[in-house]
Amino acid sequence: MAEKSLMKGNEALAEAALRAGCKCFFGYPITPQTEIAAYLSKRMPKVGGVFLQAESEVAAINMVYGCAGSGIRCMTSSSSPGISLKSEGISYIAGADLPCVIIDVMRGGPGLGGIQPSQADYYQITKGVGHGDYHIIVLAPSTVQEMADCVTRAFDLADKYRMPAVVLADGLLGQMMEPVAFDDAEIVMSDASGKPWAANGHKNSRKHNIINSLYLQAPELEDKIRARYERYKQVEENETRAVADYCEDADIVVVAYGSTARLAKSAVDEARKQGIKAGVFRPVTLYPFPVKELNDAVKNAKKVLTVEMSMGQMIDDVKLAINCSRPVEFFGRTGGVIPAPSEILAKIKEMGGNE
Amino acid sequence: MTNEFLLAGFGGQGILFAGKLIAYAGLYAGKEVSWLPSYGPEMRGGTCNCSVTLSDLPIGSPLILNPTELMVMNTPSFDKFIGSVKAGGMAFIDSTLVEGTSDRTDIKCFYIPATGMANENGLKGMANIILAGKMLKEIGLTDEAVIEKALKKCIPPKKADKLEANMKALRLGMDFNG
Amino acid sequence: MPEFKRPHALTDAYLHYCPGCTHGIVHRLVAEVIDEMGIEGDTVGVCPVGCSVMAYDYFNCDMMEASHGRAPAVATGVKRANPDKFVFTYQGDGDLAAIGTAETVHAATRGENITVIFINNTTYGMTGGQMAPTTLPGQITQTTPYGRNTDIEGFPVKMCEMLSQLDGVALAQRVTVIDPANIRKAKAAIRKGFEYQKNKQGFSIIEVLSTCPTNWGLTPVQAIERLKNDMIPYYPLGVYKDGAVRNKEAAAQ
Numbered sequence: 001m002a003e004k005s006l007m008k009g010n011e012a013l014a015e016a017a018l019r020a021g022c023k024c025f026f027g028y029p030i031t032p033q034t035e036i037a038a039y040l041s042k043r044m045p046k047v048g049g050v051f052l053q054a055e056s057e058v059a060a061i062n063m064v065y066g067c068a069g070s071g072i073r074c075m076t077s078s079s080s081p082g083i084s085l086k087s088e089g090i091s092y093i094a095g096a097d098l099p100c101v102i103i104d105v106m107r108g109g110p111g112l113g114g115i116q117p118s119q120a121d122y123y124q125i126t127k128g129v130g131h132g133d134y135h136i137i138v139l140a141p142s143t144v145q146e147m148a149d150c151v152t153r154a155f156d157l158a159d160k161y162r163m164p165a166v167v168l169a170d171g172l173l174g175q176m177m178e179p180v181a182f183d184d185a186e187i188v189m190s191d192a193s194g195k196p197w198a199a200n201g202h203k204n205s206r207k208h209n210i211i212n213s214l215y216l217q218a219p220e221l222e223d224k225i226r227a228r229y230e231r232y233k234q235v236e237e238n239e240t241r242a243v244a245d246y247c248e249d250a251d252i253v254v255v256a257y258g259s260t261a262r263l264a265k266s267a268v269d270e271a272r273k274q275g276i277k278a279g280v281f282r283p284v285t286l287y288p289f290p291v292k293e294l295n296d297a298v299k300n301a302k303k304v305l306t307v308e309m310s311m312g313q314m315i316d317d318v319k320l321a322i323n324c325s326r327p328v329e330f331f332g333r334t335g336g337v338i339p340a341p342s343e344i345l346a347k348i349k350e351m352g353g354n355e
Numbered sequence: 356m357t358n359e360f361l362l363a364g365f366g367g368q369g370i371l372f373a374g375k376l377i378a379y380a381g382l383y384a385g386k387e388v389s390w391l392p393s394y395g396p397e398m399r400g401g402t403c404n405c406s407v408t409l410s411d412l413p414i415g416s417p418l419i420l421n422p423t424e425l426m427v428m429n430t431p432s433f434d435k436f437i438g439s440v441k442a443g444g445m446a447f448i449d450s451t452l453v454e455g456t457s458d459r460t461d462i463k464c465f466y467i468p469a470t471g472m473a474n475e476n477g478l479k480g481m482a483n484i485i486l487a488g489k490m491l492k493e494i495g496l497t498d499e500a501v502i503e504k505a506l507k508k509c510i511p512p513k514k515a516d517k518l519e520a521n522m523k524a525l526r527l528g529m530d531f532n533g
Numbered sequence: 534m535p536e537f538k539r540p541h542a543l544t545d546a547y548l549h550y551c552p553g554c555t556h557g558i559v560h561r562l563v564a565e566v567i568d569e570m571g572i573e574g575d576t577v578g579v580c581p582v583g584c585s586v587m588a589y590d591y592f593n594c595d596m597m598e599a600s601h602g603r604a605p606a607v608a609t610g611v612k613r614a615n616p617d618k619f620v621f622t623y624q625g626d627g628d629l630a631a632i633g634t635a636e637t638v639h640a641a642t643r644g645e646n647i648t649v650i651f652i653n654n655t656t657y658g659m660t661g662g663q664m665a666p667t668t669l670p671g672q673i674t675q676t677t678p679y680g681r682n683t684d685i686e687g688f689p690v691k692m693c694e695m696l697s698q699l700d701g702v703a704l705a706q707r708v709t710v711i712d713p714a715n716i717r718k719a720k721a722a723i724r725k726g727f728e729y730q731k732n733k734q735g736f737s738i739i740e741v742l743s744t745c746p747t748n749w750g751l752t753p754v755q756a757i758e759r760l761k762n763d764m765i766p767y768y769p770l771g772v773y774k775d776g777a778v779r780n781k782e783a784a785a786q
Contacts, residue, residue, distance in 0.1 A: 072615070176391040199577050202595055
């Protein structure tokens with residue numbers, strides 16, 4: 001393992017993508033994720049990869065469709081408004097069973113919104129983004145090192161299940177620097193090996209492959225979707241990840257993801273110092289949502305508090321996951337305002353955490 | 356032990372660079388570190404600030420609202436942030452650029468004519484480094500080898516000839532009494 | 534005398550196109566070029582949304598189905614990852630010149646080494662004959678029931694003329710397939726597009742003026758007459774740009 005250096009979350013993620021063999025990156029500038037494109041524009045030509053700045057987010061995601069369809073690991077990145085533009089392409093990629101990685105470094109919305117950190121696109125991302133019956137894998141890092149680790153895992157999961165995987169970050173994680181380390185392994189660009197479905201020229205040695213999401217016969221489309229949902233079941237059974245801190249004896253379990261989980265952790269650390277039995281539960285996978293892990297974490301809790309940089313979106317999944325077995329309250333800031341640990345602590349106390 | 360720095364000034368004064376230098380010094384001294392810039396259009400010449408945390412424990416919030424160490428390089432930042440410093444904390448003020456003084460008695464204020472010192476010593480544009488040197492000194496992070504390594508890491512290879520001047524600026528800051 | 538048979542690059546599937554539609558001829562020309570160049574195993578085709586949406590069932594090479602208008606972006610993705618493969622798109626006028634204009638123009642100006650086959654029949658065929666970007670002034674369609682009024686609906690888009698202004702374009706040629714002489718010219722143009730691609734010489738677009746008897750409400754023969762009398766005057770046939778953008782020495786050989 002090489003010496004640690006300080007990197008911005010966006011840059012660490014970009015470097016990790018290269019190291020995962022991501023051969024092609026198709027992007028479009030938008031704050032606060034532009035460092036990903038800038039970094040890869042520098043690095044890609046040095047390692048035999050492709051960096052292409054597309055004419056729009058719409059074009060970028062469709063370039064990903066074409067590249068992924070030919071069996072090559074590829075990625076695009078954007079921030080909230082740009083992800084809305086990509087929604088069409090994401091749906092087609094899911095419908096054609098193609099693996100790819102999409103980065104969303106969230107900012108405040110709706111509309112042009114703002115450029116400060118936000119988690120207001122939880123619904124959009126975890127519910128698939130575009131039209132149709134489908135899921136995409138969503139990983140939510142909370143440190144710069146995890147920005148790197150999540151992108152590696154995203155590529156692996158995308159290939160394993162032939163579906164898009166998203167790394168969902170926010171402006172705070174994208175812009176901050178923390179120590180990160182990469183091993184010294186040589187960078188090897190991916191090829192289409194192990195992907196017999198790829199449309200990359202049949203070399204007169206097999207029947208032609210077709211990458212497609214169109215099925216005009218309703219029963220055929222239903223069968224395709226049902227088969228896909230069988231795979232989703234595997235994803236839900238095998239791929240959930242979460243981190244629970246101090247939940248064993250906690251009266252109040254705070255649930256938060258991404259950078260908000262760090263803020264919640266600071267609040268919970270302070271609460272413990274003050275003798276309040278609080279814990280923090282951080283889903284690392286948002287789809288699949290860590291239902292079993294959350295139920296384990298709250299088994300001794302009286303109440304649950306969800307903290308988000310939004311008006312409350314993940315809270316729905318939290319309530320569903322625990323089947324409303326306990327009161328679930330909410331604290332959030334939105335529009336790019338970052339909740340202060342002291343505010344979260346005050347909410348914990350208000351919920352009776354100081355009894 | 357946790358130090359929470361807030362560095363503020365105008366874009367172009369090297370606020371982010373000074374923050375990065377402190378972060379690397381912390382990293383090489385074996386601390387957990389985080390660095391968070393303000394970002395957006397204000398980077399291009401407007402006000403600019405960054406939060407740096409050095410800690411013995413994993414860092415929760417990288418955003419610092421109440422610093423234990425404040426560094427300011429213009430009057431608007433001084434006015435805006437001086438009240439936010441935690442009691443018992445320290446403020447490092449470029450007194451060449453900042454008008455006025457603080458009447459807070461619960462924090463320690465250092466008035467350092469960093470910009471003037473830089474100009475007098477042929478170190479134009481390195482007031483940020485002088486201030487960073489003073490801050491490192493006051494938090495007790497004074498290992499020369501660590502600081503030099505941090506500086507080397509922060510200065511891009513094509514500006515390697517500036518290393519010596521930067522080291523000089525750092526020492527000026529560390530040796531400043533007042 | 535060469536034997537007249539189905540090109541290998543076409544599958545055995547029955548084409549679903551209407552009687553008198555020229556899609557079948559253009560499919561055949563593309564397939565013949567692929568056969569003659571011996572590149573079927575190294576070719577990836579990208580289909581549009583429109584009447585030729587299911588062209589992936591008709592071509593024997595690997596195929597991808599793009600969303601509406603995005604075929605040039607999809608083709609770019611394939612080509613950048615696989616620069617030695619042949620990549621073509623097959624698109625209609627709504628797909629290429631309305632919803633996908635941005636993708637078309639930018640693939641062209643990048644000089645993307647792909648070949649675009651553009652079917653211009655002045656109507657949205659698959660959805661039942663609405664106004665297309667190429668619908669002629671005065672032309673009656675489902676959504677211009679009083680005829681295209683240029684004061685309200687604006688003017689038709691002349692893609693070859695427009696794209697010929699871009700430095701990335703190696704070939705922009707407008708052809709038609711209404712008689713054997715024109716069919717031969719069309720095939721030569723398609724072949725040239727693939728040759729430019731082979732030598733990595735830039736973007737090529739071959740616009741094929743085509744008929745849509747069903748939505749025009751004409752017999753196939755009347756449709757050909759309309760194409761000759763109304764379309765060609767507005768969309769003159771010919772070469773709008775021809776010349777390698779890069780690797781010029783390969784062109785000379």
